[in-house]
Amino acid sequence: MSLIHDSLSKCQAVVGALCIVAVIATVPAPFVTAGGLPPGLVGPAISGVEIPSVKMETIDHQSLKAEDLAKPTGPGTAGPMRFAIGLESSISPANSGRWDRLSEGWDLWRVEIDAPGALSLNLRIEDLNLPAGATLWFHDPTGAQVHGPYTQADRDSHGGLSTPIVLGDRLVVEVAAAPGRASDVRLVISSVYHGYRVFGEEHTHAKRGDCNINVVCPEGDAWRDQIRSVARYTVQIDGRGYLCTGTLMNNTAEDGRALFLTADHCDVRADNANTVVVYWNYQSPTCDERYGGSLSQNQSGTTFLSTWDWDNGSDFTLLELDTVPDLSFNVYYAGWDASGQTPQSATGIHHPSGDEKSLSFENDPLTTIWGSHWKVNDWDLGTTEPGSSGSCLFDQSNGLCIGTLSGGYAACGNDLEDWYGQIDKSWTGDGTPDSRLSDHLDPLSLGVTTLEGRNPSGSGPSIQWLIPAAASAPGFGSSNWKTQIGVANPTASAVTASLYFVAKGAPWPGVMLPGTHSIPAGGALYIDDPLADSSPTSGLMYVSVSSAEAVVSTRTYNLGEMGSTYGQGIPGIPLDTVQSSSSVILPLVHSERNVFHTNVGIVQTSAGSLLVRMTIHAPSGAIVATKNYSQTSAFNQINNVFADMGVGGHAVEGGWIKVELLAGSPAFWTTYASVVDDLTGDPTYVGPVVR
Numbered sequence: 017m018s019l020i021h022d023s024l025s026k027c028q029a030v031v032g033a034l035c036i037v038a039v040i041a042t043v044p045a046p047f048v049t050a051g052g053l054p055p056g057l058v059g060p061a062i063s064g065v066e067i068p069s070v071k072m073e074t075i076d077h078q079s080l081k082a083e084d085l086a087k088p089t090g091p092g093t094a095g096p097m098r099f100a101i102g103l104e105s106s107i108s109p110a111n112s113g114r115w116d117r118l119s120e121g122w123d124l125w126r127v128e129i130d131a132p133g134a135l136s137l138n139l140r141i142e143d144l145n146l147p148a149g150a151t152l153w154f155h156d157p158t159g160a161q162v163h164g165p166y167t168q169a170d171r172d173s174h175g176g177l178s179t180p181i182v183l184g185d186r187l188v189v190e191v192a193a194a195p196g197r198a199s200d201v202r203l204v205i206s207s208v209y210h211g212y213r214v215f216g217e218e219h220t221h222a223k224r225g226d227c228n229i230n231v232v233c234p235e236g237d238a239w240r241d242q243i244r245s246v247a248r249y250t251v252q253i254d255g256r257g258y259l260c261t262g263t264l265m266n267n268t269a270e271d272g273r274a275l276f277l278t279a280d281h282c283d284v285r286a287d288n289a290n291t292v293v294v295y296w297n298y299q300s301p302t303c304d305e306r307y308g309g310s311l312s313q314n315q316s317g318t319t320f321l322s323t324w325d326w327d328n329g330s331d332f333t334l335l336e337l338d339t340v341p342d343l344s345f346n347v348y349y350a351g352w353d354a355s356g357q358t359p360q361s362a363t364g365i366h367h368p369s370g371d372e373k374s375l376s377f378e379n380d381p382l383t384t385i386w387g388s389h390w391k392v393n394d395w396d397l398g399t400t401e402p403g404s405s406g407s408c409l410f411d412q413s414n415g416l417c418i419g420t421l422s423g424g425y426a427a428c429g430n431d432l433e434d435w436y437g438q439i440d441k442s443w444t445g446d447g448t449p450d451s452r453l454s455d456h457l458d459p460l461s462l463g464v465t466t467l468e469g470r471n472p473s474g475s476g477p478s479i480q481w482l483i484p485a486a487a488s489a490p491g492f493g494s495s496n497w498k499t500q501i502g503v504a505n506p507t508a509s510a511v512t513a514s515l516y517f518v519a520k521g522a523p524w525p526g527v528m529l530p531g532t533h534s535i536p537a538g539g540a541l542y543i544d545d546p547l548a549d550s551s552p553t554s555g556l557m558y559v560s561v562s563s564a565e566a567v568v569s570t571r572t573y574n575l576g577e578m579g580s581t582y583g584q585g586i587p588g589i590p591l592d593t594v595q596s597s598s599s600v601i602l603p604l605v606h607s608e609r610n611v612f613h614t615n616v617g618i619v620q621t622s623a624g625s626l627l628v629r630m631t632i633h634a635p636s637g638a639i640v641a642t643k644n645y646s647q648t649s650a651f652n653q654i655n656n657v658f659a660d661m662g663v664g665g666h667a668v669e670g671g672w673i674k675v676e677l678l679a680g681s682p683a684f685w686t687t688y689a690s691v692v693d694d695l696t697g698d699p700t701y702v703g704p705v706v707r
Contacts, residue, residue, distance in 0.1 A: 100257030136211030225428030272532030626680030
């Protein structure tokens, strides 16, 4: 768009032809509040408004716990750890809650779910449709626990969403819809999962045994990378909520593909893998506490890849997360050892009883059992418990994953055994791609039996390239303004790249786009319209690349007559080498009614507010206009800035604009201009000059 193309009508007169008018649609940005909170928690227009409540049936916790205690624990009888009962519902905006009007014509739907006595609540949502700009949130009534915002892009493969845990027995759901779009919002809360143990239990009640070792303790110092690869997850099975442990795994392409290894007996299958919610870094903040973990770093949805069951094999399941973990989660891709060499000592990293992450140490050689499992004869430090299932066992000599926990009798206060399905047996599995690991962990068919772990951006530092403006939105006729991204890799090694997007009006750091891209040595990544799934939209993008030598550039363009294209190139800005300045110059700007107009964008790469002063200078040296602009979002564009500053009638050709930072401390900020030919709609990008 121009850049991003404004909503001005364009009319190109052609002798003997019709006058054609192209109108660029205004894209509703997500409703943004101070601090990025749900609108219902901060909106003055709706403060004090009572939220309609839907009350669920009461659940007998003690009888459920008695059922859990009666479950068998021997070989082949284990299952995932149950923590919740699903209560059927049909809650939707059509039959529950209330709509309220927010500022600027936005509408807010809210409903409260009351499940008496529940320790925790999470939901299954079906038939989810969030129109452009709409956001979905979940939080407790006080706003102490908030999950969101979710958009249409967060729907799983079944068109729904499984939500993360909110502690307590009351949960508020809210949706903010852009003006005129409330009727397009659809969602049905098909199940309310009433938690009766684990989540929300008292610090000293029914928590993991006191012999467990918190991962933040000094014993974990040699395992800091592997600790970051392990996560707790929940899954919905036949109307019940269960939990297990899993591990993020590296593969020979080293492309950042989010492969997640767990146990087959955790019962994640193709028909329920979309209900998996993964919780990263759920761990005690101090060595001595057995509580205090945070649920805030989570992601929803997986795809089932392969499995081999306990009865016939090694009891593994491999999933792929629907999205790569956010960079802020600081995860690690664990390495693996499929050689079958007997480890002389081993370390387990897991979530005992589903609680905060813990360590276990076996300082003696492992043995084999049943031809498919490693046997830990007795733990020297720590133990495992229900909820630890699916976690990796790591060889202490090389730090690589060698097996996944199937079960055992170990507990605090005994010296009994545990069994881990061997990676080398899972490697070939039952001989098919959907029953073995090799196809997925060695996609390049290198034939290696070991692979080191890696950070998300590879062994080198991650370099972020800022793309000040990007779009995917309707243009002339049936055409669309869209952005093309290119990443050139001039090195002799493969590099990886991840793309991020911050919509207009939204705060930094925005969202990660699906997929981590591998770029071959000497090759390039080219993506046409990476924002297509969110269209219509506009904002800024940034690319995280695993090499300081890679180069990022973009082009935003539209279609002209007879298939021709027009638009502008927008070079990437490497954030590792640039420094913010107190003032920026935008040279060579034009403004003349019906001939040229200039748009100006302001960008910052951190959360918070900033205030800038914009001054337009004529070629004669005269100051044409001055105006201050404030913003809390990462991206904003002032379309036809001359008109916005009250001088739209001035004809200025070859002028310049000075933009000065008056207040705020952004990590980096910049600006740009786009000079638009009003006859053709063709834009020209004007990059900033720092003085």
